[in-house]
Amino acid sequence: MAFLQGLDSHIVIVGCGISGIGAAQKLLSHGFHNVRIIEATGRSGGRIRTGRLGDKIVEIGANWIHGPSQENPVFRLACQYNLLDEKSMTEENQSVDVGGHPPFVPDLFSSSGKRLSPELAGPASALFTGLLQECQEFHASGREPVPSVGEYVKREAARRTAEEWRDEPADTRALQLAMMSMLLKLECCISGTHTMDDVGLGAFGMYKTLPGLDCTFPGGYEGLIHCMMKELPKDIVSYNTPVKCIHWNDSVQRTSPSGRTFPVLVECESGETFPADHVIVTVPLGYLKKHQETLLSPPLPLSKVHSIQRMGFGTNNKIFMEFNEPFWDPDCETIFFVWEDETDLVDVVPNVEMSWIKKLFGFTVLKPTERYGHMLCGWIAGHESEYMESLPEAEVQQSITELIRRFTGNPTITPKRILRSQWYHDPYTYGSYTYVAKGCSEYDIDILAEPLPLKGSNTKPLQVLFAGEATNQSFFSTVHGALLSGWREAERLISHYSPSSYSVSLGSKL
Numbered sequence: 001m002a003f004l005q006g007l008d009s010h011i012v013i014v015g016c017g018i019s020g021i022g023a024a025q026k027l028l029s030h031g032f033h034n035v036r037i038i039e040a041t042g043r044s045g046g047r048i049r050t051g052r053l054g055d056k057i058v059e060i061g062a063n064w065i066h067g068p069s070q071e072n073p074v075f076r077l078a079c080q081y082n083l084l085d086e087k088s089m090t091e092e093n094q095s096v097d098v099g100g101h102p103p104f105v106p107d108l109f110s111s112s113g114k115r116l117s118p119e120l121a122g123p124a125s126a127l128f129t130g131l132l133q134e135c136q137e138f139h140a141s142g143r144e145p146v147p148s149v150g151e152y153v154k155r156e157a158a159r160r161t162a163e164e165w166r167d168e169p170a171d172t173r174a175l176q177l178a179m180m181s182m183l184l185k186l187e188c189c190i191s192g193t194h195t196m197d198d199v200g201l202g203a204f205g206m207y208k209t210l211p212g213l214d215c216t217f218p219g220g221y222e223g224l225i226h227c228m229m230k231e232l233p234k235d236i237v238s239y240n241t242p243v244k245c246i247h248w249n250d251s252v253q254r255t256s257p258s259g260r261t262f263p264v265l266v267e268c269e270s271g272e273t274f275p276a277d278h279v280i281v282t283v284p285l286g287y288l289k290k291h292q293e294t295l296l297s298p299p300l301p302l303s304k305v306h307s308i309q310r311m312g313f314g315t316n317n318k319i320f321m322e323f324n325e326p327f328w329d330p331d332c333e334t335i336f337f338v339w340e341d342e343t344d345l346v347d348v349v350p351n352v353e354m355s356w357i358k359k360l361f362g363f364t365v366l367k368p369t370e371r372y373g374h375m376l377c378g379w380i381a382g383h384e385s386e387y388m389e390s391l392p393e394a395e396v397q398q399s400i401t402e403l404i405r406r407f408t409g410n411p412t413i414t415p416k417r418i419l420r421s422q423w424y425h426d427p428y429t430y431g432s433y434t435y436v437a438k439g440c441s442e443y444d445i446d447i448l449a450e451p452l453p454l455k456g457s458n459t460k461p462l463q464v465l466f467a468g469e470a471t472n473q474s475f476f477s478t479v480h481g482a483l484l485s486g487w488r489e490a491e492r493l494i495s496h497y498s499p500s501s502y503s504v505s506l507g508s509k510l
Ligand SMILES: Cc1cc2nc3c(=O)[nH]c(=O)nc-3n(C[C@H](O)[C@H](O)[C@H](O)COP(=O)(O)OP(=O)(O)OC[C@H]3O[C@@H](n4cnc5c(N)ncnc54)[C@H](O)[C@@H]3O)c2cc1C
Pocket: 014, 015, 016, 017, 018, 019, 020, 038, 039, 040, 041, 044, 045, 046, 047, 048, 060, 061, 062, 063, 064, 065, 066, 241, 242, 243, 244, 282, 283, 284, 287, 316, 317, 318, 421, 423, 428, 429, 431, 432, 433, 467, 468, 469, 470, 476, 477, 478, 479, 480, 482
């Protein structure tokens, strides 16, 4: 009896990204039938967003399945829907471990227009990779000699290069250090942070990689969203309906025509309201940082407010550029730009407006060429990236063209067209993805994920639940982390109402 009532409960999911869609799918498959998704924008997918440059498909948001192997639910779904290349699905590629970094067949250029040999850059990248590995190990050891990854890398690199590279010619040593500045900027893109000085050293190892050679969706990541949406009832989503305030704790009384009362009322910007027994909030951490004061009434408890403020959410943007001919080698996978003056390990520019472009560490080459033509994807993180978003596209194109001409020494290189992402200016995201900032730990992520009312309250349980990329300790910042978090909150409701848990809680009362 109680179980049947549970299946009748009204569940509202705020946000139609992959975490919200995953939660809806799981709830419906367990018999809950009053499920509604409310989405601010006119589309589903959130930060999974496929766009076009000319006739080519490009990913404005997520690009790779990180760690495509059986443990990864996004990989399993993509295989099930038949969305991947045969090559991505081989056993061999599922067992490769890349440790979360892009392929490294580099073309290196310097700011004086010279091509650098990979051998020259080898020692710097070996030292850098080693230092990052050391950073990851502080999580298990529980020690933290300095507060941030940036401070550790800078300190250790300065110390070790002074010792180990003592006998190198001064200009070689300078170039190695400049190379490491570039690698720090690359790391800012991976973490989605302004500077590695903001990323917590002890927490850096919380992020877990899965085995598998990162792969992409030949038809676009959004294909996955379309397949998942097809399995949901047609009209389950209210689009273009930004949620303004979630009134919970019976703070607004609303009775349905059938005489039922609901502890929660979801109020939208449009004035429309949705009564609910449970709400699963999946809005990005960037949105929560901006709107945490008004999104809930009564407001979020202080513990949550503090964790939302402490956790990191930064910007990483892509700039796609198409060329008539390549200026890179046929086997090149990543193009790196090394500023020769950056010998004191820096990952921020001195003046954002004047020199934001120095933050762009380089480009990945989109492969295979038969599919993309000669297309590059530039990467830029931090405040410099946020400033770039505010410039007219033509100005961005001009700046990057000048940059490429300078580094290659070829004054005729001209991109055909460009397309850039603008995640910081997206009013429903305010940035790209989560990182664990200085002073944060798994504790903060647990607090973000904690449902309301908090334990110990004697009001109706599980009124407001929290999912989304930011709420998984090991896989924050990824699509699979987001999907798992949606499933987790759906399971929380499912087990809350399941007959076995009902009898257990009844038993304990008797
Ligand atoms: C540039 C970039 C590159 C990335 N690359 C990768 C990658 O290669 N691999 C990978 O695994 N991950 C990558 N990610 C991360 C990945 O895209 C996200 O972790 C994941 O898509 C997040 O899903 P989500 O459901 O948690 O949030 P979202 O997809 O952001 O969904 C949240 C939804 O909530 C909606 N919303 C917000 N406010 C409101 C409101 N008030 N009312 C109603 N709706 C609201 C939003 O419009 C959005 O649709 C990348 C992200 C970015 C930005």
